[in-house]
Amino acid sequence: MVIRFEDGLDLKKIEDSGQCFRVKELSDGVFRFVHKDRVLYIRGLSDRGEGFYDVSADSEEWEDIWFPYFDGKRNYAGIRQTISEQDDFLRRAAEYGKGIRVLCQDPWEMLITFITSQRKNIPAIKKSVELICERFGRKEKTEAILSESDIVLSEEIYLFPSPGELRDATDEDLRLCKLGYRAPYILDAINKVLNGDIDLCKLNELDDVQLFESLKIINGVGDKVSNCICLFGYGRMGLVPVDTWIARIINLEYNGKNVFLNYEDNGGIMQQWAFYYERETGGKALLSEGEKG
DNA sequence: TGCCAGGTATAGG
């Protein structure tokens, strides 16, 4: 089925944007996304102009699952235009990151994934998450077709394991997934969800601050990880995770001030553009201004 | 080899 997506999706940038760790580019420009027990194959149709995609989902699944997943309702072009005229860095970052969407992913997967992420680089995070899926997740056979491209796709994929599927995981099991010292943190998350100390669904009724604080009762969830779960798992677009990259930007470019918070409900989106820009340009983006003279 | 990666918990001041 062919769909049009306003303002465009840049699938490669999304894959590399550091918010999702299981997105994969297959051959022929086909990207695979996994969300809960659904798998989407999607391919850009550049010959039709901007914003057209061949997707494996039918129109109902696209509207119900994937359009919300890509945060389709939000006007990112409009958000780009709210950036301050004087803010050269953020304007460049937003332009560079055009086509990135802040994905609305599964809170449980975000909880485990971002506990895993601490003190790891993105390739290492992907490795661990994949091992968790292979070891504990349900195996799913896919049968899909991209009609415009005549591409047939059939694979066996491991879904991200549910809390119940992780019930019997041991510290040793988790360390085999290269989780190292984070294994006890993951065990604490599993336990608190299974015994009802924390209800990830119910948490969505809380406001941003309460949600942010509630998640931190889990061992291994601090400010940064909690912000990531809020932003990527609960669609709280005003929350701004400050990791080493964002901290570097704040310190070197903005004199220690977190300007992303100026953008209220869109600060997290600005942060995502800045993160991607800074990481992809290897930290050189910051120096470019000072070195021009 | 040494340093860093989408940090956090803990101890000590």
Added chain:
DNA sequence: CCTATACATGGC
């Protein structure tokens, strides 16, 4: 309140 340090593992 603050700062210093340990923590597993892999890539460069």
